[in-house]
Amino acid sequence: MCMDVPVPQDYLLSTNELCFERDGRRLFEGINLRLKAGEMVLIEGPNGCGKTTLMRLLTTLLSPTSGALCYRGEPLEKVRYEYLADLLYIGHQSAVKLALSAEENLAWMAASEGIHDPKSVRAALRSMGLGAVYDLPCHQLSAGQVRRVALSRLVLTRAKLWFLDEPLTALDTEGIGLITGRLQGHLDSGGAIVLISHQDLAIGAVRNYDLTKRCA
Amino acid sequence: MVTEVKKWQWFYRLGSPRWFYEITGRWLPWLLCAASLLLASGLFWGLLVAPPDARQGNSFRIIYLHVPAAILALVGYYIMALAGAVGLIWRIKMSFMVMKSAAPIGAALTFIALFTGAVWGKPSWGTYWVWDARITSMLILLFLYLGVLALQRAFSSAEMAYRASAILALVGTINIPIIYKSVDWWHTLHQPATLKLTSASSIHIDMLQPLIVMICGFYVFYVVALCLFTRAEIIRREATSAWVRALVSNESSR
Amino acid sequence: MARTPSFLAYVRRDVLLAYRRLGDTVAPLIFFTMVCTLVPLGLSPDPQRLSEIAPGIMWIMALLATLLSIERIFAFDFEDGSLEQLLIAPQLIALPVLAKIVAHWLVTGLPLTLLSPLLAMTLSLPTSAYPAMLLSLAIGSAYLSAVGAVGASLTVSLGRGGLLLPLLVVPLYMPIMIFGTATVFYAVDGLHWSGPLAAMGAMLCAALALCPLAAAAALRVTSA
Numbered sequence: 001m002c003m004d005v006p007v008p009q010d011y012l013l014s015t016n017e018l019c020f021e022r023d024g025r026r027l028f029e030g031i032n033l034r035l036k037a038g039e040m041v042l043i044e045g046p047n048g049c050g051k052t053t054l055m056r057l058l059t060t061l062l063s064p065t066s067g068a069l070c071y072r073g074e075p076l077e078k079v080r081y082e083y084l085a086d087l088l089y090i091g092h093q094s095a096v097k098l099a100l101s102a103e104e105n106l107a108w109m110a111a112s113e114g115i116h117d118p119k120s121v122r123a124a125l126r127s128m129g130l131g132a133v134y135d136l137p138c139h140q141l142s143a144g145q146v147r148r149v150a151l152s153r154l155v156l157t158r159a160k161l162w163f164l165d166e167p168l169t170a171l172d173t174e175g176i177g178l179i180t181g182r183l184q185g186h187l188d189s190g191g192a193i194v195l196i197s198h199q200d201l202a203i204g205a206v207r208n209y210d211l212t213k214r215c216a
Numbered sequence: 217m218v219t220e221v222k223k224w225q226w227f228y229r230l231g232s233p234r235w236f237y238e239i240t241g242r243w244l245p246w247l248l249c250a251a252s253l254l255l256a257s258g259l260f261w262g263l264l265v266a267p268p269d270a271r272q273g274n275s276f277r278i279i280y281l282h283v284p285a286a287i288l289a290l291v292g293y294y295i296m297a298l299a300g301a302v303g304l305i306w307r308i309k310m311s312f313m314v315m316k317s318a319a320p321i322g323a324a325l326t327f328i329a330l331f332t333g334a335v336w337g338k339p340s341w342g343t344y345w346v347w348d349a350r351i352t353s354m355l356i357l358l359f360l361y362l363g364v365l366a367l368q369r370a371f372s373s374a375e376m377a378y379r380a381s382a383i384l385a386l387v388g389t390i391n392i393p394i395i396y397k398s399v400d401w402w403h404t405l406h407q408p409a410t411l412k413l414t415s416a417s418s419i420h421i422d423m424l425q426p427l428i429v430m431i432c433g434f435y436v437f438y439v440v441a442l443c444l445f446t447r448a449e450i451i452r453r454e455a456t457s458a459w460v461r462a463l464v465s466n467e468s469s470r
Numbered sequence: 471m472a473r474t475p476s477f478l479a480y481v482r483r484d485v486l487l488a489y490r491r492l493g494d495t496v497a498p499l500i501f502f503t504m505v506c507t508l509v510p511l512g513l514s515p516d517p518q519r520l521s522e523i524a525p526g527i528m529w530i531m532a533l534l535a536t537l538l539s540i541e542r543i544f545a546f547d548f549e550d551g552s553l554e555q556l557l558i559a560p561q562l563i564a565l566p567v568l569a570k571i572v573a574h575w576l577v578t579g580l581p582l583t584l585l586s587p588l589l590a591m592t593l594s595l596p597t598s599a600y601p602a603m604l605l606s607l608a609i610g611s612a613y614l615s616a617v618g619a620v621g622a623s624l625t626v627s628l629g630r631g632g633l634l635l636p637l638l639v640v641p642l643y644m645p646i647m648i649f650g651t652a653t654v655f656y657a658v659d660g661l662h663w664s665g666p667l668a669a670m671g672a673m674l675c676a677a678l679a680l681c682p683l684a685a686a687a688a689l690r691v692t693s694a
Contacts, residue, residue, distance in 0.1 A: 022373065022375065023373055023374045023375055059558055081560040081561070084559065084560035089555070089558055091551055092551070093550055093551025095550060095551040095552045095555045096550065097546075097550060097552065098550070100486075108475075108483060112559060113473075137490075356641050359640065359641040360641050362637065363638040366634055366637050366638070367625075367634065370625070370628050371628070371692075376691060380624050380688060383620075383691065384624055386684070387620055387642070387684055388641075388642070391641075391642050391645070394645045394673065395641070395644060398645035398648045398649060401652075402648040402652070
């Protein structure tokens with residue numbers, strides 16, 4: 001069992017006393033996050049308190065020193081692949097290949113989820129305002145446009161759990177508006193989001209999680 | 217659940233740096249005595265009592281350093297890799313510390329084996345260096361050690377360095393038999409075996425006995441060195457922990 | 471359960487990326503050619519002497535050319551975040567790692583092998599030894615890619631241009647080079663060269679089975 005008190009299945013993600021140490025230095029402890037469908041958590045805290053580290057723990061890129069992660073009430077060791085198949089992570093580095101075009105990049109990201117549909121790839125890029133540049137190699141695009149290429153995954157993905165680490169950097173007001181709308185849409189359709197952002201978002205159901213209190 | 221914990225308690229206690237530090241502190245004097253006794257008697261026996269070799273005269277006596285060093289250099293690599301594997305599988309930090317400490321000791325022993333081999337080579341082959349199969353294998357072993365040492369020092373995060381170098385040591389372990397076999401084969405390919413070293417089986421019993429004492433002495437010495445290096449590593453890693461601070465303040469107030 | 475890209479899709483992607491960065495990709499091949507030119511200049515243009523050392527020279531150069539390029543097998547993916555995405559793909563990571571090894575061989579080892587007869591000719595290697603040389607380089611360079619991938623995965627986060635990777639990998643390359651050159655030497659001497667070649671084949675099989683696992687484990691550690 002993952003927790004002393006059984007976690008209902010409707011918690012997409014829950015953590016139990018998550019603690020992380022690096023080289024003997026405790027970064028944070030006692031992380032008890034719970035995330036239901038339709039909820040968004042905004043991780044807050046000053047620089048260096050471990051926001052990105054927590055994100056990497058939640059996406060299994062790092063393993064916690066102690067504590068457990070549960071997906072739909074099941075411990076992660078049991079449902080690791082199901083969990084990974086249901087999550088989408090966009091980190092600081094956007095995983096966009098500058099040598100490839102926007103279309104090739106997005107087609108690969110979609111293929112990683114088993115979506116092989118050139119038309120919807122094209123449509124997703126158009127909806128992100130990249131309709132005119134979809135066939136240019138990404139090293140010819142601006143930083144904001146490259147960011148948009150990475151974020152156009154959000155249009156296509158079937159993953160329920162989104163982990164977004166500073167998704168709005170380099171985006172202009174229009175881009176921020178587009179993303180905000182997409183996040184809201186995801187929440188409305190029963191998805192869940194964990195977000196790190198220094199910019200305010202115009203989204204209703206945001207729960208703030210202050211990491212400063214958990215820092216050692 | 218509780219019994220499960222009890223059953224494995226010794227295992228996890230073994231993984232506690234503090235426990236390791238205290239228990240080795242108690243053993244070290246005895247081990248040190250045993251090592252010096254074995255090494256002193258082995259050297260005395262080998263260098264002064266054992267008869268000179270019929271063909272090589274007194275120059276053969278360097279085997280009393282060369283052979284034990286070579287054996288421990290090779291065994292040391294396996295000890296290092298084993299400690300690394302235990303660390304990786306059971307996530308025991310203590311085991312990684314042992315692994316880290318085994319690397320410089322092993323590299324030093326490999327160097328000693330190579331150096332004494334070269335010194336021995338001058339009177340018996342007329343040159344310090346020949347591309348003999350064993351010497352070449354030993355040289356590659358030194359390279360393997362140097363790789364692990366370099367990787368250990370390359371990372372800013374100690375834990376990452378532990379785990380990465382443990383993986384490298386394991387990869388090296390799989391390769392060592394292949395390296396030895398292939399170098400052996402390569403050597404027979406390029407020059408017929410005319411320069412044959414005295415192999416352990418053809419050695420006279422009077423010469424063999426002190427050699428065995430020396431090998432035992434080197435084994436104990438290896439354990440002593442490993443304990444000392446590991447204790448230093450523990451202090452370095454656990455410097456912020458309460459028990460190390462208490463230890464240091466005790467030492468300085470004494 | 472979401473489907474992940476097939477093995478071939480991963481290979482195709484890496485080959486495409488190598489093609490888009492053609493300058494980087496052909497650099498090791500040009501290096502291979504140029505250094506082989508150094509040999510007659512530095513040693514002697516005498517065909518007799520050159521043909522004696524040609525097998526060894528070819529193999530050492532192939533090894534160096536692989537070393538020059540193996541770092542890139544994960545470096546770009548680490549820099550742009552693709553590696554993170556790979557590590558959280560819902561599948562065994564060893565599979566895409568193996569695909570990357572195959573792709574690396576396709577853009578480095580294979581062209582190098584195909585280029586080798588040209589260089590062998592300039593080094594006066596007897597033509598009878600060409601089949602042995604081609605096969606030994608083809609198998610050997612695949613081994614170099616597989617073992618090199620482990621070294622590259624261990625050093626991926628240490629910044630580029632380091633001297634560390636060759637230091638880790640060269641000792642592991644020594645056995646395959648012994649068998650590789652021996653295969654060609656046997657052929658030059660008119661002996662049956664299937665023995666050392668079979669040993670190389672066995673080593674390649676073991677490397678292809680184990681190296682992706684080791685590299686995948688190392689990537690989890692070093693890119694954390």
